[in-house]
Amino acid sequence: xxxxxxxxxxxxxxxxxxxxxxxxxxxxxxxxxxxxxxxxxxxxxxxxxxxxxxxxxxxxxxxxxxxxxxxxxxxxxxxxxxxxxxxxxxxxxxxxxxxxxxxxxxxxxxxxxxxxxxxxxxxxxxxxxxxxxxxxxxxxxxxxxxxxxxxxxxxxxxxxxxxxxxxxxxxxxxxxxxxxxxxxxxxxxxxxxxxxxxxxxxxxxxxxxxxxxxx
Numbered sequence: 161x162x163x164x165x166x167x168x169x170x171x172x173x174x175x176x177x178x179x180x181x182x183x184x185x186x187x188x189x190x191x192x193x194x195x196x197x198x199x200x201x202x203x204x205x206x207x208x209x210x211x212x213x214x215x216x217x218x219x220x221x222x223x224x225x226x227x228x229x230x231x232x233x234x235x236x237x238x239x240x241x242x243x244x245x246x247x248x249x250x251x252x253x254x255x256x257x258x259x260x261x262x263x264x265x266x267x268x269x270x271x272x273x274x275x276x277x278x279x280x281x282x283x284x285x286x287x288x289x290x291x292x293x294x295x296x297x298x299x300x301x302x303x304x305x306x307x308x309x310x311x312x313x314x315x316x317x318x319x320x321x322x323x324x325x326x327x328x329x330x331x332x333x334x335x336x337x338x339x340x341x342x343x344x345x346x347x348x349x350x351x352x353x354x355x356x357x358x359x360x361x362x363x364x365x366x367x368x369x370x371x372x373x374x375x
Contacts, residue, residue: 225256235354239348272315
């Protein structure tokens with residue numbers, strides 16, 4: 161769930177449709193099964209979607225992702241209140257991606273402002289046409305999801321520990337994992353604190369490494 165990271169490594173100046181496309185495969189996950197070249201001519205929205213898919217493949221196959229997710233998994237396994245949490249490897253995957261976005265929000269605050277400004281300015285009629293070309297039946301639901309995602313702008317709140325933990329818990333519930341209790345959320349936040357004091361301590365190094373993975 162690294163929306164801001166995709167924007168950071170690949171966004172184009174003055175191309176809000178391409179930049180919106182960088183997050184659609186995750187935001188509309190499961191609704192568009194395949195991104196094919198179904199639209200005539202150059203289409204920035206589709207190009208953004210395809211760039212997201214390409215970058216995801218490189219990112220998840222990289223040593224950078226492997227080491228970061230492993231560091232997260234190690235912390236989760238050590239947390240006394242998280243013994244009963246299933247699929248820790250998947251939670252580690254999600255946690256690592258969200259922590260990279262949190263790192264960007266903290267240290268590149270202008271990036272998040274540009275991200276949401278691009279989402280606001282993108283022509284939503286182009287998104288509707290894109291969904292229609294891909295024969296998506298629930299396009300109105302997806303457009304509403306995009307509207308709510310943009311309006312909530314919850315990534316801006318990743319610096320707040322409580323709101324970051326809440327966002328992480330919501331993602332877990334969407335993929336079928338049970339909601340964490342108060343003690344479990346506290347233990348998860350302790351994991352986040354330790355990771356940020358260790359693996360994520362060298363901020364500029366981690367940001368540079370992320371950029372290089374998809375260079």
